Amino acid sequence: MSTPSTPAITPPYPIGTPGMPWSAAERASWLQRQQIQRSYADEVVAPLKATLPEQAELFQYGVIDYGRLGLPSYPLYAVRSAEWSADRPTVLVTGGVHGYETSGVHGALQWVRDEFTRHAARVNLLVLPCISPWGYETINRWNPDAIDPNRQFRAGGPAAESTQALECVAANAPRVDLHVDLHETTDTDNSEFGPAKAARDGKTFDWHAIPDGFYLVADTERPVPEFQRALIEAVQRVTHIAEADEHGAIIGTPLQQFGVINYAKRELGLCGGMTGARFVTTTEVYPDSPTASPAQCNAAQMATITAGIEYLLRA
Template sequence: MRYKQAIAYDDANFKEVSMQRQYPIGTPGVPWGKTEKQQWLERQSVKRSYNDEVVSQIEQLKHAFETAEYGQLHYQTQDYTLYALTTSHWNENNPTVLVTGGVHGYETSGIHGALDFASTQAKKYEEQYNFIILPCLSPWGYETINRWNPDAIDPNRSFYDNSPAQESALATQFVLQKSNNILCHIDLHETTDSDNSEFRPALAARDGKENHNWNIPDGFYLVGHTQKPAAEFQKCVIEEVKAVTQIAPSDINNQLIGVPIEQFGVINYDGTALGLCMGMTNAPYVTTTEVYPDGKNATPESCIVGQVAAICGALKFLQSNSRPSY
């Protein structure tokens, strides 16, 4: 994909020098209509298989979890079935831990991290917690390696009433019907180089705004919720992940993705106001993980290990601290 002017960085601090770009769809300064969204959709193509790479793994976990088809996504290109894994011996007296992956379908380690946790770690904690695991909320995004759904909507900005994103609405409906006793929610994500090369320019073009990229953090970091930051909880997660992969250092402005850090490896967003997945419940402990799969020391395996460590770090904190009342 070609742009009017490439972005440049200085090697020492990855400081952005130029952001002037012309996205190949639409008119600068004019939000997209149906025609531009259709042009964008026609540029997308399937690059990998949701059934072969995700559903097949869910099928292998039927002996350990209840598997539920919690909805169908109906698009002009294809229909998709959405799956959840839940604790097979559900105990109403136990609090629930929610794990979500693939809200942005292109963020691969979030999906496979959720599945790996379900396969290798979840049983260790099932006497204390019920689990709801939604491994891949956006299967079309997974297949086409996209941040948006086919309607050019970002599911991770769409967790609110009357959501325009099927992915967000169906996930919220299932989770809230399954449990009103959710103690913790870990939402698994990645920050990739394609955020700057494709997704942020596309967002600016779609909305008719000027593009502003951010410095991509080199490593793992967390996004907490400003309404319930839970600093010690976030710290415990970071400490657990630090043992297996690199934590992203802040930039020269003491920020990550343009947001001031709250503590080492942690920034905060208002997840509810922004319609983020981590704001979908009233859980007192919530966090969004961010892994950098494009780092020179990163591998697909190390990214998955980091995601699993984050979930285990969250559970470690819960086990060591008194449970809040609901």
């Protein structure tokens, strides 16, 4: 069931002048409000190194350096199959494009720990578990420049998180057959991140009810509805699936089938549009549901990856 569709009154965002896009000073003011709330090194990198399967290879593919803003630098890590075969299909898993979407990161880490070995003999695997480490630490959708990395998956874009992930995939998996991009839709999309985006761009906040439950975002150019349906059926064994609102939509986008909407991923510069994979999907877990635990959220992410691989191998 979706949350109520009548929006509460949203107060003006505390930065900027309504109707006017932010200047550099207002972006700086926004950055000053952000605080480190958890540790990328302790919660992502350390467990990744401690529980790496024998069939996996951990490597650093880049560095996010925001020293010009007085912030620390972050090494970027990926996991790939230690034995890579041109005869096997290739699977890409990305998490933490939006650092605040916790199960996207921890679901990827848990899948590497628990499921990587079982699938490594059948497919080539490349996993980027946390593309936006500063966003992870500050529980943020944006990077420090107030840019959403998940609109910048284009060569030469302004978000280093996106461009370095693109370069990593191009260098290590030039052909991708399946891409699963792990995300969440949270209550803070309405209380913080949506209003902040509207203020930054000098626009009116476009409020949509946050759906209670899991859903998928397919690619308009290659929706493959049977593939999306198989994933929904797998996740349904783990947690509940979001229903459409009274307009037949989820977050303002028309429902295509139970639990599935479509976005034009390449046109929008989304992570899910970064490859030419035959099968691509973006998960949207709802961690704020009163009936879903963090463990269920991670399990939903893991179930999607595994079901995607199983579908790929049957196709």
